[in-house]
Amino acid sequence: MKPKIVVITGCTRGLGRAMIPIFIDAAWQVAGCGRDESQLAELRHQFRPPHFFEVCDVSCEAEVVSFCAAVLTSFGPPDLVLNNAAIINPSAPLWETSASDFSRIIDINLKGPAAMMRKLLPAMLERGSGVIVNFSSGWGRGTAAGVAPYCATKFAIEGLSMATAQDTAGKVAIIPMNPGIINTDMLRSCFGGGAASYPDAADWAKRAVPFFIQLGRKDNGRSLTVPA
DSSP states (O other), rough: OOOOEEEEEEETTTHHHHHHHHHTTOEOOOOOSSSSSHHHHHHHHHTTTTTTEEETTOOOOHHHHHHHHHHHHHHOOOOOEEEOOOOOSSSSGGGGSHHHHHHHIIIIIIIIIHHHHHHHHHHHHHHHEEEEEEEEOOGGGGTTTTTTTHHHHHHHHHHHHHHHHHHHSSSEEEEEEOOOBBSSSSHHHGGGGGGGGBBBBHHHHHHHHHHHHOOOOGGTTEEEOOOO
């Protein structure tokens, strides 16, 4: 049987990086992207072809076009797309958040997943199958002080995903996913030392990857959370 293909954005650190070996152990082929060339070089060295790792800043349309074209040429339409790449704003009230910080978080967290879907969905729809998971957050379903721009992008991911799920009618399942609370650099920027009381990315990936693998058409448009 032809191996299944997963595309992971933001694959060089945190949750994206932690999922790679779990997918490979499950006999999936991984196509990953990130912004750090040195980290991508390490991934290429550790995980040899057919796995595929390339630079792509998801906020840059031209880079998304190039990366997605390479994925489709090398693998064909992916079976699973994990739009994981995201940043969080420096903790501050909205009126103390710069316009450039606000724009950057929207470009990566919202416009990035939208660009990936625009470039990969046509081929997936033509084949008639596949799943796209857009990473949301608990702060995409509730709010907290100091992270208004991040909350705005994750609430938007929920709406973007559920509306696109109506467009695909389940032919390709589109799912907004709250990964849960995980001890990553992003969480530490908000929680400080308190982040250590939560599971790390490696432990999370052991639960998350099997959950992602079993997603399908039945889950189209559902707002889901990775089980604890």
